[in-house]
Amino acid sequence: MKLKGKVKFVNKDKNLFFPTLRKRVDAYFSENNLPKSGNSRLLIKSIILMLLYVVPFAVLLTFTPHVAISLVLWLVMGVGVAGVAMSVMHDANHGAFSKNKTMNYLMAHSVNLLGASAFNWKLQHNILHHTYTNVVEMDEDIDDMVFMRFSPHTKVRFYHKLQWVYAFFFYGLLTLYWVIIKDFVQFFKYIKSGVNANSKSDNTVAFSKIIAFKLFYFFSILVAPTLIFGIPLWEVLLGFFLMHFVAGMILSTVFQLAHTVEGTHHPLPSETGVIENDWAIHQLSTTANFARKSKWLSWYVGGLNFQIEHHLFPRISHVHYPAIAEIVKQTASEFNLTYIESKTFLQAVRSHLNTLHRFGRLRLPNLNEVMA
Numbered sequence: 284m285k286l287k288g289k290v291k292f293v294n295k296d297k298n299l300f301f302p303t304l305r306k307r308v309d310a311y312f313s314e315n316n317l318p319k320s321g322n323s324r325l326l327i328k329s330i331i332l333m334l335l336y337v338v339p340f341a342v343l344l345t346f347t348p349h350v351a352i353s354l355v356l357w358l359v360m361g362v363g364v365a366g367v368a369m370s371v372m373h374d375a376n377h378g379a380f381s382k383n384k385t386m387n388y389l390m391a392h393s394v395n396l397l398g399a400s401a402f403n404w405k406l407q408h409n410i411l412h413h414t415y416t417n418v419v420e421m422d423e424d425i426d427d428m429v430f431m432r433f434s435p436h437t438k439v440r441f442y443h444k445l446q447w448v449y450a451f452f453f454y455g456l457l458t459l460y461w462v463i464i465k466d467f468v469q470f471f472k473y474i475k476s477g478v479n480a481n482s483k484s485d486n487t488v489a490f491s492k493i494i495a496f497k498l499f500y501f502f503s504i505l506v507a508p509t510l511i512f513g514i515p516l517w518e519v520l521l522g523f524f525l526m527h528f529v530a531g532m533i534l535s536t537v538f539q540l541a542h543t544v545e546g547t548h549h550p551l552p553s554e555t556g557v558i559e560n561d562w563a564i565h566q567l568s569t570t571a572n573f574a575r576k577s578k579w580l581s582w583y584v585g586g587l588n589f590q591i592e593h594h595l596f597p598r599i600s601h602v603h604y605p606a607i608a609e610i611v612k613q614t615a616s617e618f619n620l621t622y623i624e625s626k627t628f629l630q631a632v633r634s635h636l637n638t639l640h641r642f643g644r645l646r647l648p649n650l651n652e653v654m655a
Contacts (some may be wrong), residue, residue, distance in 0.1 A: 290421055290552045294561040295310060301563035301595070306460035307610050308596065312603075320382045321374060321600040328582065329371045329380075329390065334398075336363030339540045340504070343522075344512045352520075353514075357522030361529025364397050364458065370585030371399075376405055377599040385603050391471035397530075398504075402489050403469045413597055417542055417549045417569035418558070424538065425549070428453075432642045433543050436551060443643035447636045448589070454535030455528040461528070462500070466493055510520030536632070539589035544571050544634040544641075546623045547655040564593040567615060575608060580628060591622065 312319055339356035342348070348356070375390035376381040392401045407423050415421035417434070425433040430453050432443045469492060473479035478487065505523060508514045548568040551559045558565065570590045574580050581588055586601025592608050593601065615622045625631035 285376065289556045290415055290418060290558060291556060292558050292560055292562040292565060294357045295559050296561075296562060298561045298618070300620060301561060303618075304563070304595070304611060307614060311607060311610060312559075317603070318382055318636055318648040319379070319596075319599045319603065321380050325370075325380065325600060325602050326376070329367075332363055332366035332370055333393070334363075336360055337366055339363070341512070345510060347512060347514055350518050351524055353518060354525055357526045358529055361526040362533070365531035365533035366536075366583055366585075367393055367397060367531070368399075369470055369537065369587055370583070371579060372401070372404075372468040373587070374600050376401060376596045379598050385645065387513055396500070397458075398469075398497070399458070400493050400496070400499045401491065403466050403473070406473050407469060409597070410478065413594060414562075416566060416594060417547065419549065420553065424542065430466075432550050433539070435642060435645050436549060439643070439646060446643045447639040450636075451532055451536070454539075455532040457531035457535045459524065459527040459531060461531075463499075466497075497624050536635075537584050537587050540573050540625075540628075540635055541571055541587065541637050542569060544573075544623070544625065544631060546621070547571055547638075548632075563595055564620060567591060567620050569620065570594045570623070571631070572608070572622075574626070574628040575605065575624065576626075577628065579612065588628075591624075593600055 287561055308397065311317075339359045343353055343356050347353075359538075371380070371390055372394040375387045375393070378384075378387050380387050380390045391405075394401050395406060412422050412424050417425055419425060419434045419436040426437070427438075430442070431450065432439060470479075470486075470493065474486060481489065505519055508519045510517045547570065548564065550558050560568075572591050573588050575588055579589070581601075581604075586593060586604040589601065589604035589608055592599075592604040592611055595611065596607070599607070612622045625634055
């Protein structure tokens with residue numbers, strides 16, 4: 284990973300797309316007297332999704348049902364984990380959940396109750412992914428992951444030809460890897476790369492918090508059910524794996540449908556670290572929407588099917604994305620910019636699989652090639 288700040292965007296044509304769009308979006312909120320943060324509907328949804336995670340676990344501990352029923356409960360918990368991450372933690376870490384900073388802080392740390400670290404998430408997602416979307420060696424979401432190839436600019440291996448077949452299995456391992464290993468790897472990598480520029484004392488405190496939350500999480504979800512409630516360890520481990528497999532598959536799929544689909548670009552910076560494009564236009568060219576007319580899907584995934592709007596306005600809560608999407612699409616059309624979207628979820632999945640299939644066979648391009 285390159286040092287943060289080594290890659291920069293230069294709007295050499297002085298394109299007015301984003302200033303125009305921002306003015307129109309601001310006018311929408313002003314004219315309708317709306318805050319850009321979440322509302323009561325988001326609060327109610329957050330409670331529902333939290334309960335989807337907590338209640339099945341409480342039932343497991345209280346009634347210790349047959350293993351078949353237990354696994355169903357663990358599966359529901361996995362749906363809850365993904366829902367909380369997408370609809371609650373995500374908005375909060377962008378400061379968009381509430382106008383209240385304390386509420387944002389607390390809800391952002393809901394991810395710690397899921398076994399992950401809010402501290403690392405902000406660095407990976409808010410800084411690297413949102414700034415350098417689809418830029419290889421900067422955006423960790425498309426980094427060389429050995430078994431998966433999400434960029435035409437990373438090394439191609441012989442087994443990548445089958446990645447479109449086995450992709451969803453590895454997607455299912457995402458959160459399991461995240462809670463066990465990834466947080467520790469990221470913490471030290473970000474210090475070394477300069478992404479984490481905090482002082483040594485601040486990082487000591489941050490790392491201590493990560494350890495404390497991990498111990499609490501693993502004790503609560505693995506140790507306590509066995510030692511205190513008498514549930515067989517093998518059953519707890521099986522359920523734990525199922526929960527994370529379901530959550531990982533949901534989260535990975537939703538995020539990949541936004542950036543690794545047909546039509547999205549993967550630009551390379553120049554030797555001096557410059558991408559000659561307006562940052563907002565870069566977001567349009569590297570990001571895609573899907574199924575934005577589906578209300579139930581939009582509700583569950585926290586508006587992540589409106590990724591274009593989210594990348595352009597990350598500090599606006601997802602509850603407003605359906606309303607501003609038409610403003611974004613119309614403005615993009617006026618500036619002759621492509622607004623990438625799939626009409627349905629299945630169309631997006633098909634586009635993603637086609638892209639994985641192509642990347643699995645695509646050799647490294649020359650340095651002048653900037654489009655996937």
